[in-house]
Amino acid sequence: MPVQAVCTVAEAVRLNEFAYSFTLEAPALAAAISGPGQFVHIKCGHSRLLRRPISICDWDGETLRIVFEVRGEGTAWLARRSAGDRLDVLGPLGQGFRMARGEKLLLVGGGIGVPPMLGCAKYAGGSASAVLGFRAADRAMLLEAFEENCKAVSLCSDDGTLGVKGFVDALVCEWLEKEKDFTSVLACGPRPMLRAVARAAARYGVPCQVSMEERMACGVGACLGCAIQMADGTIKHVCKDGPVFAAEEVDWND
Numbered sequence: 743m744p745v746q747a748v749c750t751v752a753e754a755v756r757l758n759e760f761a762y763s764f765t766l767e768a769p770a771l772a773a774a775i776s777g778p779g780q781f782v783h784i785k786c787g788h789s790r791l792l793r794r795p796i797s798i799c800d801w802d803g804e805t806l807r808i809v810f811e812v813r814g815e816g817t818a819w820l821a822r823r824s825a826g827d828r829l830d831v832l833g834p835l836g837q838g839f840r841m842a843r844g845e846k847l848l849l850v851g852g853g854i855g856v857p858p859m860l861g862c863a864k865y866a867g868g869s870a871s872a873v874l875g876f877r878a879a880d881r882a883m884l885l886e887a888f889e890e891n892c893k894a895v896s897l898c899s900d901d902g903t904l905g906v907k908g909f910v911d912a913l914v915c916e917w918l919e920k921e922k923d924f925t926s927v928l929a930c931g932p933r934p935m936l937r938a939v940a941r942a943a944a945r946y947g948v949p950c951q952v953s954m955e956e957r958m959a960c961g962v963g964a965c966l967g968c969a970i971q972m973a974d975g976t977i978k979h980v981c982k983d984g985p986v987f988a989a990e991e992v993d994w995n996d
Contacts, residue, residue, distance in 0.1 A: 745770045746832045752805060754824050757883040761854070762821050763799070763809045771833050772801045778861035779838025779930075779953055779986045782808065785830035786816035794820065795981070797930070797953075798834060799857035799884075800864060809857035809883065836985050839951055843867050845925045848917055848948075849892070850910050850939050852931025853877065858953060860884055862928055863891040871917065872896070875910040875935070879903035911938035918946040926951060929989075940989035950989035954980045 753765040771782065775798065783793035794816040800807040812818050823829065839862055841847060847870040851859040856874050863870050871894045876882050878901045888895045896913045897905025906913070910931070918924065927943040929936055930953035943950035954970060968980040971993040978984065 743774060744832055744835055745774050747771055748828050749831045751823055751825050751827045751829065758880060760811045760881060761809060761883050763807060765805050765807045766831065767804065768806050768831060769804045771831060772803060772806045775801050775834045777838045778865045779858055780834040780836050781985065782831050782833030783835060784820065787819045793832065797858040798861060800861050811854050836981060837983065839928050839986050841865065844869050846923055848924045848927045850914055850927060850929035852910055852935040855931030856884060858930050860887055863888060868893065873910050873913045873917065876904055909938065910935060911942045914939055914942045918948055924948050937994045943989065951986050952989050952992065953985045954987060
């Protein structure tokens, strides 16, 4: 059940030129999280009616961590907050990844889709491997945390300044070719990336779950603004039915 709470920023860290990490004192919200992949809706400024959805990166008994990039006025306002400031937060929202502790998972994150995969890595208890992709080295984030919480980490970047030059699906294919016992591929990132990862997983017969990125308004399924087409012809909503879906459920041609 979602909780609305005023949460104090315990720590505010700038990860790179574009991304910020906030740790929030939020015991009621943290206690309600059912697993990795859910998100919170944060009120950004007194004059803005719409909240901003941000994935939960990590959590414990008393706190939750969010990582976000500045994409507009709302997140620019949020980036100006500092330790001790208070935020109006609604969450946890949405359906997260279906996974169990100790599973051998391949985690795939692209850009701002990387932070929620850290929660998956920690939840898996060190049994997962990760493929992380960024536009360039200056966009990279959380690499040390992934190294600490994964069996192995592979990196790539669009321009070749970090890891191998190229996209994550090539590395996914390399992993699935050499390791035949992954129980699932879990992915979060832009839609073209998710489509490529879903096709790669299907080629090797490995179940795949994807966390979809869509613009949201209400965050609870009332405004119907984050609708996506499903493979069976139905319409589902990312905020309520997702953001995580089985890859085969999604119509990747819409």
